[in-house]
Amino acid sequence: MTTLADPVPGGRPGDVARATALSGELAGRGVHGIVLSYVDTAGVGRVKTVPTAKLPAAATRGVGMSPVFDTFLAHDAIVTTDVLGSPDGDLRLFPDLDELVALAAQPGWAWAPVDRITQDGERHPGCSRTVLRRTVTEAAERYGLEFRAGIEIEWVYGRGDVPDGEFVPATTGPAYGATRQVELSACTAELLAALAAQGVDVDQLHPEYAAGQFELSVGALDPVAAADRSVLVRQTIRAVAQRHGLRVSFAPAVTAGSVGNGGHVHLSAWRDGVNLHAGGDGRYGLTAEAESFAAGLLAHLPGLTAVTAPSPASYLRLQPSRWAGVFTAWGPEARECAVRVIAGAAGGRGREANVEVKPVDLAANPYLALACLIAAGLDGLATGAALPAEVTGDPARLAPEEAAARGVERLPVSLAQAVAAFRGDRVLREALGPILADAVIAVREGESAAVEGWDEERIAAAYRWTY
Structure with a gap:
C-alpha cells in the first residue's frame, strides 16, 4: 500500500531506520544508485539520482531540485506563471520507501517515486503526486x-x-x-x-x-x-x-x-x-x-x-x-x-x-x-x-x-x-x-x-x- 502521509523534514516515523536497512540490503544486492522519479506538468518523467548509501539522507532531508520544472514544456522550453517558472527557489524530493524497487532491467539501480515539499516543509502546490494523494484522502x-x-x-x-x-x-x-x-x-x-x-x-x-x-x-x-x-x-x-x-x-x-x-x-x-x-x-x-x-x-x-x-x-x-x-x-x-x-x-x-x-x-x-x-x-x-x-x-x-x-x-x-x-x-x-x-x-x-x-x-x- 502506498504511503498516504505527506513527507516531513527529518523523515516520517520509522522512515530513517527503514531507509538505513533498505540501503544496506540494496547495496548487498549490487545496487549502486537510486532513481528519484516524478512527472512534470507536461507529462515528461524527470529524475535525480543518489548513491544507495545516501538513501537515509534522502529520507531525512530530501534531495534538492528546482521548482522550474513545473513549467517546462515537453521539449524543455520554459514558460512562466505569476508563481512558477522562475530560476529562483528550491524544493526537496522525498522518496516513498513503500514503492522503492530494484530495477531488474537496469542492474545496479533502484527506483522510487517522490513527493516534493518546500524548503519550509510544506506541501509543494505544484506536486501532482501530492495532489492525487490529497484527492484520494479527501474522498x-x-x-x-x-x-x-x-x-x-x-x-x-x-x-x-x-x-x-x-x-x-x-x-x-x-x-x-x-x-x-x-x-x-x-x-x-x-x-x-x-x-x-x-x-x-x-x-x-x-x-x-x-x-x-x-x-x-x-x-x-x-x-x-x-x-x-x-x-x-x-x-x-x-x-x-x-x-x-x-x-x-x-x-x-x-x-x-x-x-x-x-x-x-x-x-x-x-x-x-x-x-x-x-x-x-x-x-x-x-x-x-x-x-x-x-x-x-x-x-x-x-x-x-x-x-x-x-x-x-x-x-x-x-x-x-x-x-x-x-x-x-x-x-x-x-x-x-x-x-x-x-x-x-x-x-x-x-x-x-x-x-x-x-x-x-x-x-x-x-x-x-x-x-x-x-x-x-x-x-x-x-x-x-x-x-x-x-x-x-x-x-x-x-x-x-x-x-x-x-x-x-x-x-x-x-x-x-x-x-x-x-x-x-x-x-x-x-x-x-x-x-x-x-x-x-x-x-x-x-x-x-x-x-x-x-x-x-x-x-x-x-x-x-x-x-
Whole structure:
C-alpha cells in the first residue's frame, strides 16, 4: 500500500531506520544508485539520482531540485506563471520507501517515486503526486470511498539502427498477430520477467493495432500506486527494449494519419470492500452512486482532455472511428464511446466491474489525470448527476439531430480548445489548486504556440521520441 502521509523534514516515523536497512540490503544486492522519479506538468518523467548509501539522507532531508520544472514544456522550453517558472527557489524530493524497487532491467539501480515539499516543509502546490494523494484522502474522509485504478500502456517498438528521429517498426506482422509475438518473443519474455521481479502484476501483454504496437495491462491498485506503477512499467519497457537494440515510443501519435498510443484509465469506486459498479439496481449492475460518478466523468470530459490528452500530438490520435473515444457518450462495452462501462465476466463482476475513460494517452501526467478524473466523478456523485441514454455502435454515425438530442458532442479537436474548456471548468481547476491549474494552462498554451502552423507529420515527428 502506498504511503498516504505527506513527507516531513527529518523523515516520517520509522522512515530513517527503514531507509538505513533498505540501503544496506540494496547495496548487498549490487545496487549502486537510486532513481528519484516524478512527472512534470507536461507529462515528461524527470529524475535525480543518489548513491544507495545516501538513501537515509534522502529520507531525512530530501534531495534538492528546482521548482522550474513545473513549467517546462515537453521539449524543455520554459514558460512562466505569476508563481512558477522562475530560476529562483528550491524544493526537496522525498522518496516513498513503500514503492522503492530494484530495477531488474537496469542492474545496479533502484527506483522510487517522490513527493516534493518546500524548503519550509510544506506541501509543494505544484506536486501532482501530492495532489492525487490529497484527492484520494479527501474522498475517503468525505464520502467513505476508496478507488482502484489501472492505466493501460500502449507503445510501439522501433528499430534502433535507423537514423536518429526516424521510425521504422521493429515488427512486420499484422495487427494483434501471432507473427509480432514471435518476432519480439525474446524482448517481451524478458519484459515479463523483469516486471515480475519488480512485483508488477501483469494481466495481459499482446500485439496491438498500429505498426509495431503492443499493449500491456496491469492489476488495479489504489490511484497513487497505479500512477507510480505506470511510470515504473514504462521505464522498464524502455530499458528492456534498449537491451535488445530497439527504441520505444509512448507518444500519442508516432506517425500522422494512423492509430496512436492510448493510456486508457480504468476506475472503480469502493465502500467498505464493496464495488459500487456491480450488484446495483441501475443499468448493467451500477449502483446509483456509480451511475452519478460516471455521469460526472462524462460531463467534465471537454475540460479533462487538457489533462488527459495534453500534447499537440494527442489530437492526431483523437480521431473518430479509431476507438479513441472522442464523443461525449457512454455505453456498455462500447469502445467508441469516451466512457465505457465494463460489467465484468459472470462470476467475477464484484471484482472486475469498472468504468474506462478512453480519451487518455501517455503524454498525460498520470497523477494529474487520476486526480482530475476522480474529482470529476465525485462532482457527479455530489450533485446526483444522471447518466443520459447510452450509445451503442459508433457515435460518429449518428445523424446530427439525433446526436444533439442525445447530448453527444465532439470533444475538443485541438489542445487550444481543450485549454479553453479547462479554463471554464471550476471543478477541475479547484481540484488542482490555483497554482497547479495555472501551470497546466501555461504549459498547454506553450505547447500549442510551439507548433502553430505545423502540419500533422511535423507534429508527430516532433513528439515521437519525447514520451
